[in-house]
Amino acid sequence: MVIILIDVHCHINLYLALDIVIKNALDVGVEKIIAVAMSSMSQERVLEIASKNSNVFASLGIHPEEVKANDKIEHQLDSVITFIENSKESICAIGEIGLDHYFVKDKELYPLQKTIFDKMLTLAQDLKLPVNLHTKGAEKLVFDTLLSYKIPNVNIHWYSGPEEFLKIGIDRGYYFSITPAISYSPAVKKVALGVDMEHILLESDGPVEYSGEMGVPAMIKNVLHSISKLRNVKTEELEKQIEENTRKIFSKIF
Numbered sequence: 001m002v003i004i005l006i007d008v009h010c011h012i013n014l015y016l017a018l019d020i021v022i023k024n025a026l027d028v029g030v031e032k033i034i035a036v037a038m039s040s041m042s043q044e045r046v047l048e049i050a051s052k053n054s055n056v057f058a059s060l061g062i063h064p065e066e067v068k069a070n071d072k073i074e075h076q077l078d079s080v081i082t083f084i085e086n087s088k089e090s091i092c093a094i095g096e097i098g099l100d101h102y103f104v105k106d107k108e109l110y111p112l113q114k115t116i117f118d119k120m121l122t123l124a125q126d127l128k129l130p131v132n133l134h135t136k137g138a139e140k141l142v143f144d145t146l147l148s149y150k151i152p153n154v155n156i157h158w159y160s161g162p163e164e165f166l167k168i169g170i171d172r173g174y175y176f177s178i179t180p181a182i183s184y185s186p187a188v189k190k191v192a193l194g195v196d197m198e199h200i201l202l203e204s205d206g207p208v209e210y211s212g213e214m215g216v217p218a219m220i221k222n223v224l225h226s227i228s229k230l231r232n233v234k235t236e237e238l239e240k241q242i243e244e245n246t247r248k249i250f251s252k253i254f
C-alpha cells in the first residue's frame with residue numbers, strides 16, 4: 001500500500017503560483033490538500049480551484065477574522081450560507097470557522113463573530129460535515145459552544161492555547177492538525193506530544209509564513225519528520241497512522 005500525505009488546512013486561493021505549489025506538494029508525496037475558505041469572496045474561488053485540480057478538496061466557511069476585515073459580512077451572511085448549502089455535494093468540511101479573541105481585539109465584534117460561528121456549526125450539523133476550527137484566544141468559548149452541536153468530527157487547527165482545553169479536546173476525541181511551527185513553537189510541540197497518535201493530522205495553513213518563509217503544503221513532510229522525532233516513532237508508522245486518521249475525519253476526500 002502506498003501511503004500518502006494530506007494537508008488538511010491550506011488557504012490555497014491565496015497563492016499566485018498555484019500550479020507550482022501543487023506540483024511541489026505532489027513531488028514530496030502530499031497528494032491531497034484541503035482548501036479552506038475564509039472570506040465571503042473566497043467561497044467560490046475555493047470551489048473553482050477544487051473543481052479544476054483533482055488533488056484539491058474544498059472546505060467552505062467564514063473565518064472569525066472576517067468580522068474585522070469585511071464590514072458587510074453581516075448582510076452577506078445569508079447568501080454565503082445558501083451558497084454553502086447549494087455546494088454541499090462538492091465540499092468535504094465546514095471551515096475555516098471558529099472564534100478569535102486574539103487577532104480581533106474589538107470586543108464589540110464578538111457577538112457577531114459568535115452568531116456567525118453558531119450558524120456555521122448549524123450548517124455542519126445539518127450537512128453532517130466535519131469542521132476545521134480556529135480557536136485563538138477564545139478556546140474556552142469555542143469548546144463550550146461545541147457542546148450544543150452534533151458535529152460528526154472536529155479538527156482543531158494550529159492549537160496553541162491553554163493546556164487545560166487541550167486536555168478537554170483530547171478527552172472529547174477531537175483531531176489536532178500540526179503546522180510547520182512545530183520547528184520553533186513550544187505550544188505546538190506540546191500539542192504534537194500530548195495528542196494520542198489516533199488524532200494527529202498535518203497542515204500547512206499556507207501561505208502563512210514560518211520563520212520568514214512562505215508556508216506551502218510540501219512542508220508537511222518535514223512536520224511529519226518532526227513529530228516522528230519528537231515522539232520517537234518510526235516515520236513510516238506515523239505516516240500510516242496519520243493517513244488513517246485523515247480517512248476517518250475527512251472521509252469524503254478518499
Ligand SMILES: [Zn+2]
Nearest residue numbers: 009011096205
Ligand atoms: Zn488558516
